[in-house]
Amino acid sequence: MPGYDTSAQEESPVKILIAGGFGVGKTTLVEAVSEIEPLRTEERLTAAGIGVDDLDGIEFKTATTVAMDFGRITLSDAGVVLYLFGTPGQERFWFMWDDLLAGALGAIVLVDTRRLDRSFPAIDFFESRGLPFVIGANCFDGEQPYTAEQIRTALHLGDPDTPVLMLDARSREDVRGALLSLLDLLIAGAAPAASA
Template sequence: MDFKGSDTVPGPRTEDQLPQTAESAVKIVIVGGFGVGKTTMVGSVSEIRPLTTEETMTQAGIGVDDNFGSPSKTATTVAMDFGRISITEQLVLYLFGTPGQERFWFLWNGLFDGALGAVVLIDTRRLETSFDVMGRLEERGVPFVVAVNTFPDAPRYPIPELRTALDLPDEIPIVECDARRRASSRDVLMTLMRFLHALAMTKAPA
């Protein structure tokens, strides 16, 4: 999903400094396979100009990086994407988008360190790429929600069918989104925050 079609925050981007009212900040990672829209999501929702580490794709990537479903994709993330969003006047989220290609997965461990939770972004045309991603999160004990990025030419499935196909327990939220739209991406993050709050409440002593 091309970043050029993304929503942008109206007016100039907020300065990099944290709001004076901010009392706490948490780290969220956005993960998924190659070309599912991670850079797009970070860019659409970040209130500061996002930091990206995209490099132009070359002939050397043929047969290594699968751009199925994104034939016009000409750049790829090689380290991470970074953005920030204020959920409330007191709570700020730092967003880290991971590279999708398997050859860069060694970078994920460092990005997962200290993460409060994660968004697993999926493309229904390539569900199989999601299993290793979710498995890595489960191994690290990072709670996550699943966001289905609704590409225009991707098939749509009822949420219960997707849950069965992904072998996900009922308590893990699955939501549809358009990663190009700021409001839609923000809704995904709010779903994650509500899920994390619910988990914290169930673990709290009576």
């Protein structure tokens, strides 16, 4: 493979997805921990799949442009550059976008308890694809009238042990806590035999 150099002491990229309905605070969450101002990237998707076509001016009925906001955290000691990708709002297109999930460590599903139904597509999608995730209940105005247990029940989570965290998406500490919780989940999943 030309240009692929494994010898360099550079970080390897890895990504975590930040999902949730429109307006739930995905970009705010990314901004809270990112070392750069969140950036926006766009991709044009069609029902025929993506990867080869960007046919400006040629309209497909099923084509749409999806946008993702993302940020970055360089973890030099671990030798990785962590990219946090906010998933696009048009969930029905995620299925056509293999790149979105390929190689992802896991996801944080951000939920607004006033609009829980908006987080169902993300939860269904990750459960169907087997991508580990934690739930972050964004506490707007610092308030959260529900308990983690109530939220867990209302979300009908396939795995009853899925962590449900109360967080303020603006808080670096809270967001870091959610990321650590996701890592704990991944570590537990990667080492089932080492728990004894």
